[in-house]
Amino acid sequence: MPLVPPYIETLEPYKPGKPIRELQEELGLTDVVKLASNENPLGPSPLAVEAVRNNCSELQLYPNGGLDLRQVLAERFHLKIGNVITGSGSESIMSNIIRTFLADNEEVLTSEGTFVGLYVLARSRGVRMVTVPLRHYHFDLPAIARAITEKTKIIYLANPNNPTGTLFTKKEFDLFMKSVPSHALIILDEAYFEYAAANPEYPDSMEYRYDNVITLRTFSKVYGLAGMRIGYGFAHDELIANLLKVKLPFEPSTPAQAAGIAALDDNGFLARAVAINTEGKVFLGQALENLGLEVVPTEANFFLVSLESEQEVQRMYDALLQLGVIIRPLRAFGLPHCLRITIGTQAQNEKLIHALRVVLEQSKVEP
Numbered sequence: 001m002p003l004v005p006p007y008i009e010t011l012e013p014y015k016p017g018k019p020i021r022e023l024q025e026e027l028g029l030t031d032v033v034k035l036a037s038n039e040n041p042l043g044p045s046p047l048a049v050e051a052v053r054n055n056c057s058e059l060q061l062y063p064n065g066g067l068d069l070r071q072v073l074a075e076r077f078h079l080k081i082g083n084v085i086t087g088s089g090s091e092s093i094m095s096n097i098i099r100t101f102l103a104d105n106e107e108v109l110t111s112e113g114t115f116v117g118l119y120v121l122a123r124s125r126g127v128r129m130v131t132v133p134l135r136h137y138h139f140d141l142p143a144i145a146r147a148i149t150e151k152t153k154i155i156y157l158a159n160p161n162n163p164t165g166t167l168f169t170k171k172e173f174d175l176f177m178k179s180v181p182s183h184a185l186i187i188l189d190e191a192y193f194e195y196a197a198a199n200p201e202y203p204d205s206m207e208y209r210y211d212n213v214i215t216l217r218t219f220s221k222v223y224g225l226a227g228m229r230i231g232y233g234f235a236h237d238e239l240i241a242n243l244l245k246v247k248l249p250f251e252p253s254t255p256a257q258a259a260g261i262a263a264l265d266d267n268g269f270l271a272r273a274v275a276i277n278t279e280g281k282v283f284l285g286q287a288l289e290n291l292g293l294e295v296v297p298t299e300a301n302f303f304l305v306s307l308e309s310e311q312e313v314q315r316m317y318d319a320l321l322q323l324g325v326i327i328r329p330l331r332a333f334g335l336p337h338c339l340r341i342t343i344g345t346q347a348q349n350e351k352l353i354h355a356l357r358v359v360l361e362q363s364k365v366e367p
């Protein structure tokens, strides 16, 4: 008798972007740029780093389960503390949602070409997952609505979506919500919220506090705290109360919680992070197009590039590694002919474009 159920035996684990040090060791390179994991090219919020330093003197004590950060978030977003949850990254909260609400015979519904972490979590639970094709690299909300059945328990929507960088509008979301029954829970994943918030068409989910919508946000992206593992969510207090039953009692860690609280006040860093991304988006979008690549316009901190085949993607990925640039192939996201490039600093973006030019020239010579 195998010790694991078949769906775990066949589960492909989440494979993160290649770490910089790994590539340095493999190829003996010193100058490596990682544009593979949508990390913040400015580094972490300085106020958050200072808060971490100042919150290490009582590490012998267990954390308080995120209570302080929940309080701060509740005040900031004019909610009750009972509407707020925190966790070790928004992915941890996503994992808790899967564990809390899904029964064995219920289904997860989402799009093809969305966040691979969700696919892995759903598969690890052994339930049926229904995926609807993207439409021009956008979530096809009408098609997702049509795919809802009485077994649908969780509907996952990422806005903006990773890895396409596209968003669905207020109008589209309003229409979609009309066809969602109350037995289906929507995860509205807003990991890239801050990059899209200025777009007037973007449906900031704080204005959509439906009883069956859970919003997830993170400090990993715009605040540069991916290594700290700190994220949060908003929902109806009954949903949060049930999530809190399942959540590991001592996450997030004390320094992570302090980092999150401090980051929320780091308006200067937030503005710089959004600004450098906006500049990089213009530069990189244009430069990629000038190289003749098919690029999807983005509302986030990365670009999806569509190539002719998975082989092309692999060839480009491998060739860029040789030149010290790490990007992300998207087979695991359900888009094998695509790759994703995180927007970096101007110097990083230029290094990428230079390397791409070299690789594209090489492929002309050796088809």
Ligand SMILES: Cc1ncc(COP(=O)(O)O)c(C=O)c1O
Residues within 6 Å of the ligand: 037, 038, 088, 089, 090, 091, 092, 115, 117, 158, 161, 162, 189, 191, 217, 218, 219, 220, 226, 230, 231
């Ligand atoms: C859409 C989306 N959701 C969630 C996450 C996970 O974020 P966290 O670091 O908060 O777990 C990511 C990270 O890449 C993401 O792209």
